[in-house]
Amino acid sequence: MKKNSVKAVHSLVDTYPKVPLTVDCVIFGFEESKLKVLLIKSDLSIYQGKLSLLGDFVKNNEDLDDAAYRILKERTGMTNVFLDQVKVFGKPDRHPGGRVITIAYCSLLNIQHHALNIHENELDWYDYESLEDMAFDHKQIVDECHSWLQKRIQEHPLGFNLLPDKFSLRELQNLYEAILGVSLDRRNFRKKFASMDLLIDTNEMEQDVSHRPGKLYQFNFTKYEKKKRKWIGIDF
Amino acid sequence: MKKNSVKAVHSLVDTYPKVPLTVDCVIFGFEESKLKVLLIKSDLSIYQGKLSLLGDFVKNNEDLDDAAYRILKERTGMTNVFLDQVKVFGKPDRHPGGRVITIAYCSLLNIQHHALNIHENELDWYDYESLEDMAFDHKQIVDECHSWLQKRIQEHPLGFNLLPDKFSLRELQNLYEAILGVSLDRRNFRKKFASMDLLIDTNEMEQDVSHRPGKLYQFNFTKYEKKKRKWIGIDF
DNA sequence: GGCAATTGCGTAGTTAGTACACAAAGTTAA
DNA sequence: TTAACTTTGTGTACTAACTACGCAATTGCC
16 A cells, blocks of 8 residues: 655645536525526626526636636625525536536525526526426526425525515415425415414505505514524424 | 637637536445544645545546545446535645545445445545545545435434444434534424335334433335425425 | 416415334343 | 342423415506
8 A cells, every 4th residue: 555745635625627617606586476596697608698597617726616606796896695505417428518517506586586697698587397408407406406405494494585675475385396396275274384484474565556455574684593403494 | 809710619618617526425425423523544645644625627528426426436346326516625735646626425324334345545434524634635625525415314304324224213313413513302303204105114223222222213215205395395 | 357377375285204112032140 | 139220111281384275455457
């Protein structure tokens, strides 16, 4: 068995194959009862007109998470967003310019809260349901992040990050139905959220609806943080 | 907006920073009521005596999953194992030889079924609970994979992959207790697995135990595959 | 004022999880 | 051989969570 000094380790590492590494951000939002994704039109002529995720190469001494936050900020101007690493995609032929590995990061955010400060390459919110073929393997990446989201939203009340501050229970249910792709019983849905005891009644009502207006609620983020361990805990 | 030809894309990709990429395999097993991990002693002198995951660099045109299977086979001789990608670790200083990104893959397997065909660097099964500081950031990686396992095992009956073909309910419970780090009520535990209706009674009994012997069961893998969608399905 | 749409509340039945008790089967050792 | 000990195997009563519904009340619109 051969042992290596630090110097030897350096030259050992130097001999190994290197690959370009990128981060792609899958940012979900919700508007008009539809799940949206933040996308741009691809720069590459071979992907002309196709939609692409917000992505960029990771810098030499940049932490992966930092790279994701940097990219989001550079491309959209957004800060104060939480990103989660979802999965690595590394098929040798996934990028036309040669082998590129990409790490998918995902986030959910309130469209009203995060204005798009930068307007390049038709950066905009696109309907998740209407997405067809995208640049690279980005459709697959978005779909995997969507599955991740479906799972996460059933374990944690993450949906609130996608809604305006004040929302009706109907809006909340629309959100869950849009993400999960199912229809839910209205009464049981309310009961579930009522029993969680994380909604604050604002004593305000919906405006400009052509039917009986619903109450508006706020999510009690403070209380949620305290209860969090309940969701993480073991209940086998 | 500048459009790029394929050729231009190639040269564009070539200008970006590249990093060495590795895969590390976290293989869990179970023996003598203890959760084990398959590890080796580190090659590197600065990590002398410390334990290390099974890892290697990803080859130039190698798919990431393929790399994980190759590494496992090269280092242990094992085939017929399912590996799951868990997370990427990429802190700039995580490797003493320079920046190296690693992708952690995880698996669970039956120690009896998978003999260690290769014996280098003290390759062996080590108690998970007794692990202390390891080479690189490998302790952190193992811990993250352990958390992943705790979650997965509560959503899918994966535990059976760690047990011998025929096992008693006590062994099954020991496994869950070892992985989850909690003690469970014996009667409720049995009831839970009985209600899942995935155990086959072999009509055999435990041998060589110094108390009343328990029945031996087999896991009904075929039936599980059919029921799988139930676990994956939406139950909101 | 009547119709349509939607909110808000409630109840009954089922399923899943928790907290227990106790007899039966085997080993060990006086 | 039998009493003490350990562990298995089964059961019951209670509680919490989920499901499938019914129906009156509020608003907009014609």
